[in-house]
Amino acid sequence: MIDWQRQHGRHGLPWQGTRDPYRVWLSEIMLQQTQVTTVLGYYARFLERFPDVARLAAAPEDEVLGLWSGLGYYSRARNLHRCACEVMARFGGAFPRTAAELATLPGIGRSTAAAIAAFCFGERAAILDGNVKRVLTRAFGIDDDLSEARHERALWARAESLLPEHDLARSMPAYTQGLMDLGAGICTLRRPACTVCPLVGDCVAAGQGAPARYPVKTRRVARGQITLWLLHAQDEQGRVWLQQRPDKGIWARLFCLPLHEGREALTDSLPPAARAEAIEHAPFRHVLTHRDLDIHIVSARLPGTALGDDGRWFTPHEWPALGLPAPIRRFLQAQA
């Protein structure tokens, strides 16, 4: 695995070629449930604005959410900021150097802690992400249902048992990166490239000629659907009213158009004059992993007085910097 990574693995990604835990940590958080190509642009913008953990900790959370806007799973951004603050307060601005200590920080779980510790400090710690689960279940022909916790635990134990034992400062980064590269580029979900895989001779799944059988996961969550009614209020100066979402639930603490239960609730919130001239846009669907959002937006012209106490009017110059859900940002951009 190590030799293969050095010869055939990825080496040019922006978060490689450094052992700066800040840069590695930032990449690991962004890459949670998010593909490399999606992360690249965000990572560059983020690093430019926040070159080190002190600058990130000193920033207001709203600005962090603004730069995260569109990347999804916004609890990552809130935890990222909290984590930066804790690194400053608890560790004097230097990330702790063990996986166990890293895992005490918000947003850093077992796998992410191991990745940072392995890449930056050569610690003998195992990652177990989607890529690694696929590689290991195929290589060893493990067809246990990974939606059962005991099987997941067993896979962790397997991952631990495979770690390099020598020259850890050099071997752990290459080994860990090799697992990721293999899963991302060779041992892919569909149509894995077994002919060029360094493990093919030892791979149970390849021997069976059915690598796509693995991993086995039975638990599936039925996707729900909800309908959202959003008020696109503009004042005479072309400002738009945005308010912050509550602390819990979807889009927590992001800025959003005022949300209503239905068309009636929305129009009832308008003064009669604005109600008559309101424009209802064609609804559009925003698809998340576990939910379809059918989004209805009503535009209305209102006087520039406050619509509530948890938001305010934002100029077209101001709102692009806010943390906004992707479909709301797209809508506002389309209006401009």
Place this chain on the structure above:
DNA sequence: AAGCCGGGGAA
């Protein structure tokens, strides 16, 4: 142990 959390790429 189970549910929840966004968005996008790929097939």
Place this chain on the structure above:
DNA sequence: TTCCCAGGCTT
């Protein structure tokens, strides 16, 4: 359409 991606937190 469907699946899942360098997962973690809350209940």
